[in-house]
Amino acid sequence: MTDRPLEGITVLDFSTLLPGPLATLMLAEAGARVIKIERPGGEDMRFFAPRLSGKGVLYAMLNRGKERIELDLKTPAARNRVLELARSADVVVEQFRPGVMARLGLDAAALRSANPRLVHCSITGFGQSGPRAGEAGHDLTYMALTGLLALSCGSADAPVLPPVQVADIAGGSFPAVINILLALLQRQRTGQGTSLDIAMCDAMFTFALFAQAQLVARGKAPGNGADLLTGGSPRYRLYAAGDSGMIAVGALEDKFWRALCEAIDLPEALRDDRADPAATIAGVGARFRTRCADDWAPLLAAADCCACPVATLEQAFTDPHFVERGLFDRVALAGEVEMPALSLPISPAFRGGRSVASPDG
Template sequence: MDLPLAGIQVLDFSNYISGPYCPMMLADMGAEVIKVESHQGDMLRYFPSTLPNESRMFLGLNRNKRSMVLDLKQPEGREVIYKLVKSTDVVVENFRPGVAERLEIDYDTLSRLNPRLVYCSISGYGQRGPLRNKPGFDQVLQSFGGVAMCQGREHGAPAIVQGSVIDYFTGMMAAYGVMTALFVRERTGIGQKIETSLLEATMAIQAGRLVWAEGEPREVQRDLHGGISGIYETRQGYIYVSAHTQKFWSGLCTVLGLEHLIDDPRYNSMAKRSAEAVPLRKMLGEAFLQKTADEWEQLLEAHGVPCSKVRPLEDLFDHPQVLANEMIVTLEHPVVGRFRMIGLPLKLQKTPGKIRRPAPTLGQHTEEILTSLGYTAEEIASLREKKVI
């Protein structure tokens, strides 16, 4: 059976993380993604990496794509795009507002060539407003959008959530928008432009916090703070325990040998335990030092208490639970050689996606794509001589 997005062609003009993640998700489901890069290439290719001559981040965000190099500032480069877009279903770009117009690859220009085109623009702060031209990056928007303040409030100083969570969530929002627009096109035959931004994703990922009732003061508790739940040091390693409810509190106390605390009137509700979190965490912390994280994990799980030993990322590559869900795959790359990476995080029962190729080298498929458009060997050589490709 065909892959779910077989026959969908995507032009990917994006760089860094939030942009490329969106078309990669589409490619995983079978879309044919052409990554259009400048002679310099996606800036993510140059992120620091311990891998020889390749960026770990680039490998992780650009599988299942083909790469072609084009100088879009030259008319011949734009002409290639105009030929491609006639058979293209989706365009994804994350230029600053106004750049696509200057390059003459904006929605208005391309949709005149293909009215069925779905065009997704990702920006830092949105396409309108006083900050529209400001560069946007994950940690910048975490700081602007309240994430850093909320993350660090318990400890005083603001703190960044590591792992580019805003970038990834923006890419997911963009893919959600593209799929919605493609569905609308199936019903109406009409394409459209989609806009999203790091700012909008930063707010969307905090939907449970961004509720302000009339009459509430500015300073209110917007998060259910950890209380006694959190990370504890053990005799060897660390463990995270979630014990908000009375059931989990009872199980935790039983495992730790602190049964006398279960029905103590000072701690017999979630609100009371949260109010007394400091002395409670001290008592719990002393108890956790008696055994290792592995030992506590087994004991707590046997009593139904949600917990996990704090593990390094590398453990995931061989963990039986990860492998049971086919979340690690092995690929072959022309520069890096054999490497393992994350598998498909979304599994369709009847029409599953597929990882068909690793991330491309810069311009790896330029000639192949130009040939498919009808360019002759002489014309391709001329484009190369002019540094169009």
């Protein structure tokens, strides 16, 4: 195997929980040496459930392939140790609230004074500046404050929580990796590092692309569940099947919509979904309730109409397509325990071996 693209790059990782550790995991997967600096006793994720043979599964998944050092950053000795490490490092990732690293004497200015080539990446909820910079928050509140959650949050009597950590991963981890790689590329030309301010809230507006277009064009954003992609159209919705299963329909284009209508034998009068969307939604729902989800699966697949049953995670893990692509071939190790590694959006061309231990392994 050829060298991975980040071989020779050293990353000091001060981050905890999800956003930073996932970002540095992707860097490690691409060949970087990641030194994870934790407080004495270890970071909180080490002790989160679920656990396997006494080891935290989430911690093992997020921190495989990293080295680990415990330091009390409030002590002069630890500060000197960090500055020593920074002199030969390429990247620092931290996700403390603004001002914390400065109080420790380890902010971007101090670290880059020791090493002007250093790329310093701070991941926070609200960024390093602005009225909310010092506020606490989590994934759900970041989506709530940016208007993203209001686009599809269910009703007051049946609120719906997003099943993914959009702000943490798509607003924190992924932008951090993208900008770190851009900064390393820029450093090749200039010889200088830089400071990166990654605010998880900022990226939430990117995910409101379609709603923002309506806001600009019409002066008003779509209501809760009313947009094309949040349930306002018969063509892009979840429908209940005749059992407890669900059918996901994404037949946006006319050719897919026509194919879907044929596959489910929708009455001709309901196929013009623009004439009476509510009636069409009711009609499509009635047709799907005539069969179980498993019975619909081959019919929808044959129609090739961007519709399928909603799979459980257990079913997805055994899907022949994902299995053949090797998404679950890699393993993480926590001590002596082997478990499936977290699948990452890193090309196989850039990745290392199959099995990598977590820092305490």
